[in-house]
Amino acid sequence: MAQAVVSFAIKRLGEFLIQEAVFLYGVRDEVEQLKIELKRMQCFLKDADAFAYRGDERVRNWVAEIKDAAYDSEDVLDTFIYKVASRKRGGFHGVLKRYTYILTEWIDVHQVGEKIKAIGKKIDSISTRMQTSGIRNIIGEGEGMTLSNERQRLLRRSYAHFEEEDVVALEKDIKVLMAQLKKEERRLRRGCFTGISTANEEEKNKIEKMKVEELVEKIHEVLQEKRYVVVLDDIWSNEVWDSLKPAFPNGKMGSKIMLITRNREVALHADPWSDPHEHRSLTNEESYELLWRKSFPIEIDHVVVSGGFEELGREMVKRCWGLPLAVVVLGGILATKKSLKEWEMVRKNVNLYFRRGQQQGGVVMGILDLSYQDLPYNLKPCFLYLGIFPEDSQISAKKLIRLWVAEGFVQEPEEEGTLTMEDIAEQYLTELVNRRMIYVDKINSMGKIKTYRLHDLIRDLCISKAKDENFMLVLDSSSADHVPNERAGKLRRLVIHPRHVTGRYVAISPQTPHLRSLLFFPPTRNVTMYKEFKLLRVLSLERVNFEGSLPREVGSLIYLRYLGLRGSNLRGIPPSLGNLQRLQTLDLRRVGEIFKMPNVIWKMEQLRHLYLSGTIGSKDLRLDTLRNLLTLSEINGGNWIEKDLKVMTNLRKLGLNYIERPEHVEGVLRSPIFRSDQLYSLYMHFSTFSWPIDKESSNLEPLSHCQRLSKLRLDGTIEKLVQEDFQFPPNITKLTFSYSYFKHDPMAMLHNLPSLRVVRLYRDPYIGKEMICSAQGFPKLEFLELWDLPELEEWRVEEGSMPSLRQLKIMDCKKLRMLPQGLRFVTTLKELQISSMPEEFCDRLRAIDGLGRQGEDFYKVQHIPNILIHRSRSTM
Incomplete structure (x- = not known):
């Protein structure tokens, strides 16, 4: 972990020398020398953690000192540049004030130079002491085995006796x-x-x-x-x-x-030609069998033990997520509990019992720690950062990636124009999955991971390690509601999980001058912005109830890279937000209904991801400086499209609300983003109730040239925009139509798309009476949703159609008489959901009634393992 800290510090010093050169006159040589000293220490840190782990107190202390020196170097330069930038932003006027400004800055330069020299001397002193003690010579010697492997060998020996008599045969x-x-x-x-x-x-x-x-x-x-x-x-x-x-x-x-x-x-x-067999998680039944064996070491018939034990055991074992180690720990805990009341107590506090570190639990945590120790240095902070999320959270891959990039954890791409930092962060996530450090929760339509989950034991490891490393402090229901004074001075990241859903105030000490990240997890209230948090890079205030506008003090956070205000019930943001010229992500989705947005976003030229809201007027916004933008979402259409969109050639995701004029549609379709081969996600909402599309020149033909486009959603009447020979891009995987009012069967123009996996048709997408899915059509389709097709009476599925379909949803199609007979040939179908459909339609699907009768259409769906029917009260 120390190697990661030093590497980030070296990267930051390099940024200072390039980006902040105007501020560093007079101390440039000192900064260069400090960078060299830290690079020398990198060689030591690559293997020093092996000695520290074996209990070598000297090395452990030196590693801590080097890490502190790296942090100090960042703090000194960040604070200095903050002071200089603040004075320039304040604008001194007059001769006397100008001379005062020059004198003050000269004093600051002199002081920062002395501080940098002191840090360099500290590092040199550490190096000298290591040489004297012979540590560096020891680290330089290897007898056929690196110290990384030596560390692993020692750790494995520690847990070699961890044997299980009780096993579940797979x-x-x-x-x-x-x-x-x-x-x-x-x-x-x-x-x-x-x-x-x-x-x-x-x-x-x-x-x-x-x-x-x-x-x-x-x-x-x-x-x-x-x-x-x-x-x-x-x-x-x-x-x-x-x-x-x-x-x-x-x-x-x-x-x-x-x-x-x-x-x-x-x-x-x-073996690149092999197909590795991956050990799966235990099923609930397998987990329960193992739990029973560990809870009752002596063979006891399930019948002898009351059903209450089994019920509680089956409920608790779900918290283990199929991880055998977690089941073993839980079984060891329950083996000491003899009464149903004691088992109930464990059920209510499963995570608390996990944390208590029972004898077997300590072994398990040691084994899990092996995986952490084996991580490459650049992945260790990424892994520890997972601890910011509350227990049992669905971790959004996009949000996590944005945060990693803002924190500076992600390396810059070696070649410009190939990969973005977001692409590299996605590779980091994939490696953590491959190492079984994090679990896949949901996959999106493009086959990419949408959300993750973290096992409670692994989350505890993250939090424990992060606290030991002074990397992060999490305040939640198991901790105090304030930052301990002894930790406040060096604290880098603070995460707050409020105790009560009503939003209790949590005290944040202003004595945390080096804080780089402050993250609140909802719901909470009474957040106070401290000017002392001037070095913040990440500020997440999602769903925080401000009951007013964002405090103007936020404009003083000039290092901020991530500002999350989603669902925060704001009435506006101050013009001072324009000072945040390093901002990479600004999330204003679902803010207050009455929202005032000053025209300052154009000043944030480093923005990569901008999420707005339908309540934010965009007619007066200037966006023509945002050349680095990758995401522009939920922004209202307007005249800005013609002049600003053409500079956003790097856009990957574009979401446009309320496009009210045909020329604005044409402005979007003429944009260079359709020729850049970058755009993969597009959403356009046409307000066609107020304007008819008559011009022949208005059509969606440019979309067919957007070869990388994978996700497309179109809301509004678009039939006149789609010509007879129109072809959607072949790489489309997810397609959504709503309020389209197609008069011709939309399935006819979609069935040949080779990569299409998700189709959603809802809210009057088609006003015809018949719909046909032809044979051999939709070869990759996995999910189909039909919602509110008010005139649809007959749906036919020919044999051979949709051979990959896994999930089907039908909702509020009141005139649809029955399910198509062809569904019985779709053997891949795993789930069928029926909602808000007439009683007669639902009765045809019943499995069996009290008289032993089956519904007329049951034979069409009897092969589907999961059928959910939510009946409508109305009848046709």
Whole structure:
């Protein structure tokens, strides 16, 4: 973690030297020298954490000192530039004030120079002490094994005796692996699944005494010309596999290597042609079986124990999310509880019992800590940051990525124009998923991860580590409602989860001058803006009830990169917001109905993501400076489209509300964004009730050239905009129509789209009586929603249509007589939802009534495992 802090400090010093050069006259040399000193320390920090983890107190203290020096360097320069920028913004007038300004700035330059020199001397002193003690020589020596691997070896030995007598057999997984082992092929086959293994201590000791070269040579000698099966357990990195790979000769036909790892990347590196078998989470039933065995070590029949235990156990085990380690911990806790009342107490406080660190829980946390220690240095702060979210949260991938970028955790792309920082952050998320540090919750229509979840045990690890590293402090229901004084001075990030839904006031000490991030999680009230938080980079105030306008003090936060005000019930923002020229994300979605927006956004030239609201008037807004914008969402249409949109050539997502004039539609479609091959998401709402589309030149033809467009939503009457030969972009994956009033069957123009996965038709999208999904049409469609098609009477699905459909929703289609017979051929369908439909329609789908009769259409849907019917009171 210290290496990450120093790396970020070096990056920040580089930014100072380039971006803030005008402020650094007189101290540039000192800043350059400090940057060099910190780079020297990076080499030490790469492996120093291994010694610190083994309990070497000297190294631990030196690592902490280096980290503090890196923080101090940022604080000194940020504070200095803040002072200079504030004075210039204030604008001194007159000769006397001008000379006072020059004198004051000279004093500040001299002071900051002395402070930087002092930090450099501190780092040099640390280096000297390390040399004297011989630590750097120790770190420089390696006997066939890096210190990173040495650390892992020591940690694994600590938990080698963690063996489980109670196991749950995963029969399907066993069959898959056995099939791989028995499969005859001319090359080595490596299967892969994640898991935790045990090792024989005596055998491990013998191996550990060998050098890697000796071990490789010995294994190769034993296996030469033999037919063999080798299982390599707990391979953590590509480097480890590369060092062991020469040990395995081609051997005789059918020789196999099974490699077990927690990291999917390692499996694919070992054998790019393999299809790694990923260890799945336990089902609720499997989890309960394991819980029962751990809770009642002596064999006890389920019948003997009252049903109350089983009910509570099944409820609690859901909190384990199929993680065997969590089930084991919970079972160990319940094994000491003999009465139903005690089990009920655990159920009410599951997370609290997890935190108490029972004997097995301590082992589990140690094993989870292995995964953290193995993370690359750039991923460690990203992982710890996950602890900001409340328990059981759905973590938005987009929000998390915006926050990581604002915090400075994400590396700049090496080549301009290839990837954005957001793309790199997405790669970080993927790696955390591959390492089983975070779990996928929802996938969007493009196959990308939309939301994540964090297991409670892993969240506890994040919070604990973050607190130890002084990286972050979370105030929630399990902590005090104030920042401890002893931590306030060095605190970098503060996260507040209010105790009560009514919004209790939480005291934030103004004695936190180095605070970089302040995040509130709703709901709360009575937030006070402190001028002392002048170095903030992230301020998240979503759904905070201000009962007025945003305080003008926010304009003094000149380092702010992320400002989240979504749903915050604001009446306006002050003109001082224009001072936030480093802002990257501004989120004003769903703010107050009466909202005053000053024309200052154009000053924020670094904006990357701008989310507005339908209540914000945009006619007077100037946006022609926002060349870095990637997201522009929920902004009202207007004259600005003609003059401002053409400069936003990097846009990836565009959402436009209330386009009231045909020329504005044409302005959008003529925009360079449709030729830049960047735009992937487009939403346009046409206010066509007030203007007819008569001009032949008004059509959606430019959309067909937008090859990267994946998500498209069009609200309003658009039939005249779609010509007979119009073709949607082939990469469209999600398509939504509403208030379209199509007179011709829209399915006819959509059925051939090769990538289409989601179709939503709602609120009068089609006013015809018949709709047909043709054979072989919609090859990739997985989700279909039909909502409020008031004239639709008959829907036909031909055999072979929609072969990938998984979910179907039908709502408020009052004249639709029955479901199509062709649905019985859609064997992939897993869920059917029926809402606000006539009683007669619903009765046709009933499984069986009290007289043993089935509905007329039940045979069409009997293969669907999940059918939800919400009946309408009205009848036709």
